[in-house]
Amino acid sequence: MASNKIKINDIARLAGVSATTVSHIFNKRDKKYRISPQTRQKVLSIAQQYSDQPHIRQCIIKANSTDTIGVIVPDMSNMFFSLFLHHLEASFRQKNIQLLITCSHYNRDVEIKVAQNLVERKVDAMIVVTSLDSDQFYVGINEHTPVLFFDRYLKDTTLPFITSEAIKSVSELIEPYAKQLDEFYFIGCDIQLTSIRARLEGFKQGLAKAGLTFKSDWLVSDDYCPNKGYQLLKMVHEKLGRLPRAIFTPSGNLLQEVLSYLVEVKVEPKHICLCSYDYNIHLDYSYYPVDAITQDYQSMAYTCVNVINKLIKFKELKSNAFLIEPQIIRHR
Template sequence: MTNYQRLTIADIAKLAGVSKTTASMVLNGRAEQYRIAASTVERVRQVAAEHHFQPSTSARLLRSRRSETLGLVVPELSNLAHALLAQTLEALCREAGFQLFIMCSNDQAELETKAVEQLLARQVDGLMLVPCSNNAKLYAKWSKRLPLVLVDRRVIDSNLPFVVTDAEEQVFTLIEQTLAQGVNEIAYFGGQMTLSPSIDRLAGYHNAWRSAAKTPDEKLIFHRDYQQHSGYAMMTECYKQLGRYPEAIFAASISLLEGALAFMNEHDQFQTAPQYLLCFDDHRLLDCMPRPINAIVQDSAQLAKQSLTRIMALLASEPIDSAWIPARINWRQKPR
């Protein structure tokens, strides 16, 4: 038994000296439609404000068949790119009159399914999802239940709409410009090989080597996942394999870079660190590092804006297409 008291519209009506129907019309924005006197509207609103009363969203859902909520599922909020995406989307959704529910999958298919099922149970109006697998049939099934847009990652062999960064082009430029400095050794630290970001970023890496008429050492291409500890593990393995640092390192996410930097700090505090450090994703703290780090900057604002725009279009039964969002490079160590 709870000691908390919940006010109802009936309570507000009694305090304002009006009928429950009149109070309901006022508090649900239909006073003008039913020609309720301005003095009555003011009295009901004043009583509601004094008691911090808000109409039941559940009741409104039953009437409108809309919850005015949206869902976002990301692998983890400790990932800088996904944290920025969530923060930006939350503000945009609020401005558009929606509440955003944010859930994490930990990049595990089972947890992702549970997260989506919980959001479906809450009857969210639309879903934005950073997929953690290439299970096209599963995502297609969800897209039949509600408007669905894939964000940051696309699903291979699926025609579901997506909004992702055009990673391949900027990775190509970053690697190509580094090779042009006479570098012949760039270790690659990547995440899960089946995910679209891994496919796109590795494609940019290989294309740059081909463009430079050079061949990368396949033994220096490592894959695990996008967790920080995996960056540490891949840096450890790379160092043991060579007996030294490679000339350059490209980390396919800032979380992997964090792990690699942790190894360098523990090993010799960057005294013999690679000549070139390259990363996908950027952060202002990289300006404070003892070695310059050239980083690819994603446009989180556009990723969020274009995702929400497509959800809104789907809610209006309008056709949409997918979007590739341009990125740029923050050159802290400019090519000569």
């Protein structure tokens, strides 16, 4: 060959077929033009020998793509994940890519199993809200199927991740109220997760900026399960003999459960200050005013699409961390 760069005509000659046939195979038109599976396999096997050349590797990837992306979330009933999935599905649909959405139910064994199932279905890439403590499992998958972490990420991971900024926004959210109070409780769960730890760090910084010294008793946390926010607030109520003067919850689910307890004990809105991460439009009509941080679902979805597109095409990412700016919505 005159050049080291192999061309479609070269692969066609080596396979004993026409260049048009190779083009149909590379562009997934082989079934439309009734090209036999044997011919397809022969062409791709020859192309694989030259997969070190980027343009050939791209052709192989396109020929083998399933136009599906696997998504793993822990809880589809969680409003945050539901809204995110709504925007994510719409964004990928515009590119004629289908999502295969699975749920881990916060169970690590289930998460590993559903991830393996997605690999067996030959998804082109995976977007994962993980509950694992290490990225080792997904680093292995990433060798053949690109993996993008969403919302939660693992410390020191080399895999790319997308999440909302939390430290600065949470600090700004609570600071004005911390200046007026002598206590502020953090009712949270799963604080070992990086996303929750960032919200806790923002909470502490907001207190410090307001001149309020954080006390360990104000951090009330446990592993998450349904209705845990209700149980944690009830425990604090019984321990103090009164309700806290101010509460921050790091997620919408926990806020909903806290509100459920407040309604049950019939506390007056003026007697408690509520702040939370994860705004929901229902808060606009809540009996209890809640200042909340709303995440930019649309930007997060678009960023996921762009990053996945680059990962599939083996394009280099300038950074593996993508932090999306949220907004504060005040009701007080």
